[in-house]
Amino acid sequence: MSAPRKPLVVGNWKMNKTIAQTRAFAEDLRARALPFADVDAVICPPFTALCEARDVLADLPVGLGAQNMSWADGGPYTGEISPLMLVELGVDWVVIGHSERRALFGELDERVNEKVVAALRHGITPIVAVGETGQEHVAGLATARVREQVTLAFAGIAPADVARCVVAYEPIWAIGTGNADSPPEANALMSEIRGAVAGLEHVRLLYGGSMSPGNVADFLAQPDIDGGLVGGASLDPASFAALLEGARRGALA
């Protein structure tokens, strides 16, 4: 038996919260009793609020993540943020290949791969997001599509480095809809992910897509689900705290 994987809950704030709102969230979170011994917590504010989040949460074990980054260290890339800049800010995690970046900003699997390589080079843990569209889901193509995304994301990366990553399975039809996948169905697909690339048997696999305080424990109770990548339900500190507590309970079940 390998060592149990510690649950991980990542709040993906997307394009939400100003600096002032980030301060309010962090100050509220600080005042709560959170199950940090049993659950790892990460928040991913917008780039503009990373400093504020870092400073207010400095003495708490809440990881700081970015929602995206460039594959390049610097140069003529207007509007981009480099891994060097994130490291300087104290960022330890980065979401790569979120479906919104793939669908709205033209991010291709090859770019996702380059970003994973860049993050690993700089010691930032990539949270690689994959997931099928509603059409692919209905057509029975979810497993094939997700296996393809995972294979391309980790192409050319040594198994020992793959093992340093996190993968988030986010069925696109479940994101922001209130219509989460069923935990056993998600688990079945995620066990396919675990077998798709050497090294993934060791990583933490997160479910994402309308995860909430009400369903988080059911997801974490599944053998191949180690946490969540959470959008809407991570924006309120009480809800984020409830997610952490639910993850703790679910992992014990």
Ligand code: PGA
């Ligand atoms: P949601 O978003 O929790 O609001 O569905 C998840 C995500 O897009 O990461």
